[in-house]
Amino acid sequence: MTHKTLNLNVPTLTRVEGEGALHVTVENGQVGDVELEIYEPPRMFEAFLRGRGAAEPVDITARICGICPVAYQMSAAHAIESIAGVHPGGAIRELRRLLYCGEWIESHVLHMAFLHAPDFVGVDSGIEIARRHPELMAEVLHLKKTGNRIMEVVGGRPIHPVNVRLGGFYRAPTRAELGTLDSDLERAHAAALALLRWVATFDYPSIPGRLADNTEYVSLRHGSEYPFNEGRIVSNQGLDVDVATFGERIREYHVAHSTALHATLGGDEGSGRHYQTGPLARWMNNADLVPGSVRTVAEQLGVAEIETNPFRSILVRGLETLWAVEEAQRIIAGYRPPTQAALDVPTTAGVGHGCTEAPRGILYHRYEIDSTGTITDAVIIPPTSQNQDAIETDLRDFVASHLDLDDHTLGHRCEQVIRNYDPCISCATHFLRFSIDRGD
Amino acid sequence: MNAPDRLLVIGVGNRDRGDDGVGPVVCDLVEQLSLPYVDTIVFEGSVLDLPLRWSTTNRVVIVDAAEPTGEPGRITTTDGLAERLTTPSTVSTHTIDVGAAIEMARVLDRLPVELSIIGIEGAEFGFGAPLSSAVERSAHRVAADIGRRFPDSGY
Numbered sequence: 001m002t003h004k005t006l007n008l009n010v011p012t013l014t015r016v017e018g019e020g021a022l023h024v025t026v027e028n029g030q031v032g033d034v035e036l037e038i039y040e041p042p043r044m045f046e047a048f049l050r051g052r053g054a055a056e057p058v059d060i061t062a063r064i065c066g067i068c069p070v071a072y073q074m075s076a077a078h079a080i081e082s083i084a085g086v087h088p089g090g091a092i093r094e095l096r097r098l099l100y101c102g103e104w105i106e107s108h109v110l111h112m113a114f115l116h117a118p119d120f121v122g123v124d125s126g127i128e129i130a131r132r133h134p135e136l137m138a139e140v141l142h143l144k145k146t147g148n149r150i151m152e153v154v155g156g157r158p159i160h161p162v163n164v165r166l167g168g169f170y171r172a173p174t175r176a177e178l179g180t181l182d183s184d185l186e187r188a189h190a191a192a193l194a195l196l197r198w199v200a201t202f203d204y205p206s207i208p209g210r211l212a213d214n215t216e217y218v219s220l221r222h223g224s225e226y227p228f229n230e231g232r233i234v235s236n237q238g239l240d241v242d243v244a245t246f247g248e249r250i251r252e253y254h255v256a257h258s259t260a261l262h263a264t265l266g267g268d269e270g271s272g273r274h275y276q277t278g279p280l281a282r283w284m285n286n287a288d289l290v291p292g293s294v295r296t297v298a299e300q301l302g303v304a305e306i307e308t309n310p311f312r313s314i315l316v317r318g319l320e321t322l323w324a325v326e327e328a329q330r331i332i333a334g335y336r337p338p339t340q341a342a343l344d345v346p347t348t349a350g351v352g353h354g355c356t357e358a359p360r361g362i363l364y365h366r367y368e369i370d371s372t373g374t375i376t377d378a379v380i381i382p383p384t385s386q387n388q389d390a391i392e393t394d395l396r397d398f399v400a401s402h403l404d405l406d407d408h409t410l411g412h413r414c415e416q417v418i419r420n421y422d423p424c425i426s427c428a429t430h431f432l433r434f435s436i437d438r439g440d
Numbered sequence: 441m442n443a444p445d446r447l448l449v450i451g452v453g454n455r456d457r458g459d460d461g462v463g464p465v466v467c468d469l470v471e472q473l474s475l476p477y478v479d480t481i482v483f484e485g486s487v488l489d490l491p492l493r494w495s496t497t498n499r500v501v502i503v504d505a506a507e508p509t510g511e512p513g514r515i516t517t518t519d520g521l522a523e524r525l526t527t528p529s530t531v532s533t534h535t536i537d538v539g540a541a542i543e544m545a546r547v548l549d550r551l552p553v554e555l556s557i558i559g560i561e562g563a564e565f566g567f568g569a570p571l572s573s574a575v576e577r578s579a580h581r582v583a584a585d586i587g588r589r590f591p592d593s594g595y
Binding site (some may be wrong): 106114125126127133134137141148152158159 | 492540
């Protein structure tokens with residue numbers, strides 16, 4: 001008889017970088033419970049928002065995450081602007097995309113080089129990688145810093161931007177200010193390529209019999225561009241809905257072992273369809289929308305338009321980083337400051353929905369506003385919550401197919417399975433306390 | 441690009457969080473001295489960017505608020521080159537600290553010629569709070585000391 005108990009813990013930090021643990025039971029060679037425990041107050045921010053003014057979520061929700069504040073700002077802004085029928089276009093829209101480029105670059109590069117790559121290299125940290133590859137990591141540091149620089153120039157600060165408001169920005173940067181990013185982006189492009197080519201040399205584990213291959217991959221899709229802020233919500237299994245109706249299809253449900261709600265599509269815990277969001281979903285649904293330059297690199301590196309191995313998500317993040325650098329260069333090259341930094345967003349009662357692509361997947365916001373402009377209800381569904389089922393499914397399948405591994409290796413691999421999703425539970429680093437009871 | 445031997449004062453902290461803002465305040469005070477060979481940076485970004493902020497020919501002083509231990513305003517100076525700061529054995533986005541940034545600079549051969557880390561022990565870190573009096577006095581002492589190290593300052 002074989003019996004295993006695995007306890008894996010994540011230090012609690014904020015709503016998304018929450019505290020977590022993993023509990024797995026194996027009896028008679030069969031995996032029993034697989035529980036990704038997250039200890040975090042997932043609805044505190046929604047409670048904070050009730051009674052606040054409609055202009056405030058842009059700043060309040062940005063504080064949910066220090067890695068992806070732009071995602072929170074964008075989803076909040078789009079949701080509330082939609083109530084008033086305001087849809088910023090032109091230069092404001094481009095600036096929003098540029099700001100998002102900065103966030104994707106800094107978030108993806110941090111995850112790839114410092115959190116995820118050590119798993120593949122067999123070291124403990126990015127510092128150890130730097131010891132082995134100093135020239136590469138020096139450029140990677142600059143690449144990450146370029147992402148933060150974009151956020152600083154457009155958003156006013158490299159972390160937690162303060163220049164975003166409903167309708168646009170408090171102040172639009174000048175062409176000269178954006179021009180200061182040109183040389184950084186040129187260097188960053190080479191670094192993004194070098195990082196991508198390096199991660200393409202990794203050996204990628206697999207999960208035999210992976211059930212998640214049958215789950216739905218959900219992302220935004222826009223008609224003509226790789227998605228950040230806009231588009232319909234689609235899946236590889238035919239889902240194609242307006243953001244405004246997506247909330248009706250998500251069913252959040254509570255499980256005893258996690259304070260973060262899980263989510264399914266089109267039904268409850270028992271009947272709903274399991275899905276995942278993030279780079280693999282975005283790439284699967286939008287690979288045809290990246291420029292030919294990025295598609296060519298993907299082909300050279302053997303990245304297919306449909307990638308379902310979660311361990312290969314690091315490759316897609318690398319492609320998205322390369323794309324974000326090129327998109328930033330495109331936006332800056334064509335930039336003409338808007339005549340107004342922000343459109344007026346009149347106080348309007350109603351319900352608004354916003355969904356944008358955070359680096360780790362779709363981030364959905366819903367706000368109910370009364371005639372005084374006061375928020376009466378708020379719902380925020382972050383990608384990490386949506387991906388919990390997929391993570392647990394992967395863990396179950398991985399443990400089931402790797403019971404021959406020793407405790408240390410199995411524990412390490414389980415951490416890596418979680419990190420494949422770049423979850424904002426301690427931002428997915430080497431966080432797990434691991435023990436196994438084999439029932440001996 | 442900074443010329444050789446220039447001193448770079450990097451103030452780390454959040455001005456809106458009481459004593460956490462002491463690093464930026466020291467930068468303000470040093471700026472007021474108009475020292476000819478001293479540059480200041482108020483640093484709000486990721487600490488991993490720190491190695492990219494200095495030149496290997498710089499002398500660098502990093503000023504940050506230190507954790508309360510009951511002695512508000514206590515100044516602790518550490519030689520960042522001679523001493524290895526405690527760094528987490530692993531790097532998460534929430535455990536990347538100055539020690540990890542210095543270690544990264546070390547392995548990338550990007551250490552400055554001098555690196556002092558000055559911690560000023562804080563007491564109050566509330567939203568919008570001013571510096572506590574003991575911390576403010578220490579900020580002036582640190583700025584004055586920087587002025588003395590560069591006698592052209594006239595501090």
